Amino acid sequence: MTFSLGIVGAGQFSGRFARLFLAHPGVSDVYVTDLIPERAEGLAAAEGLAGTFPDYEAMLESAAVDAVAIFTQRWTHGPLVLQGLAAGKHVYSTVPMAISAQEIAEIIDAVRATGLTYMMGETSHYHPATVHARDRIAEGAFGRVFYAEGDYVHDMDLGFYDAYRHSGGEEWRSTASYPPMLYPTHSVGGVLGAWRTHAVSVSAIGVVDERGDEVFDRSVSRF
Incomplete structure (x- = not known):
């Protein structure tokens, strides 16, 4: 049994997933x-692809679409996921969930x-190192796990x-x-993807921005 899928957002990222979806035997x-x-x-x-829709609402109203995959701006995911579920569609979204x-x-x-079904596509969960650690922890090979670290860096110049x-x-x-x-999600996804636990508190330490390109200026940033 296969199901049909609607991609929401045709930016630089979604094209790679479109090819994967088309190659999957479970997707029509x-x-x-x-x-x-x-x-x-x-x-x-x-x-x-099978076709386009003029907007998200039209896609959700269509009986031709069983599930949606959201590839929009990061801060829009939460409301779009809820809208999809309310319309009776299964939903996949890129990170973050909300x-x-x-x-x-x-x-x-x-x-x-x-x-x-809702799924957040956290790539770190499927990295080979995470999969290996997850399997070994499940086997008890690491003994008692009580500490772990995860790092993830995006060089903004690349x-x-x-x-x-x-x-x-x-x-x-x-x-x-x-x-x-x-x-x-990327930095914690490896640890939490391997170790079946969850965070109970969170803290953060920032650094002063010295680039001078206005990206982090309070008068410019919407965040």
């Missing part, structure tokens, strides 16, 4: 929608109420500013400052 048709119709049409043509504890709780409640300009337009600086602690 793949559709796409984007706020910029030309991007959706371009992705559909480039990857041979940007507030309230949004996360609402998603959990919606999944319980609807019986639908293409990220270009990506922000692509997605943010003239106002890209206002969202390029998205706070790391609203997006900690």
Whole structure:
């Protein structure tokens, strides 16, 4: 039995997943929608997708789509996930799941109420090292696990500013400052993906921005 999938957001990231979805034997048709119709049409043509929808609402209303995969801006995931579940669709989203504890709780409640599936695609969970550690911990090979560390670094000079300009337009600086602690999933995903535990408290130490490019200026950043 297969199911159909609707991709939400045709930016730089979703094309790679479109190819993977199409290659999966459990997925039949793949559709796409984007706020910029030309991007959706371009992705559909480039990857041979089944078609496009004019907007997210039209996709959710369509009986041709069984599930949606959200590849939009990071701070939009929570509301879009809830909207998808309310429409009776299974939902996959890239990280983060949401940007507030309230949004996360609402998603959990919606999944319980609807019986639908929500998945956050945390890549660190599937890294070979994480998979190996997860298997070995489950076997008891590491003995009592009581401490672990995880690190993840994004060098903003290696293409990220270009990506922000692509997605943010003239106002890209206002969202390029998205706070790391609203997006900690890659750094903690390896540890929590291997070790079946959870965090009970969180703290953060920041550094003063010295780049002088206005990205982290309070008068510019929406965060």
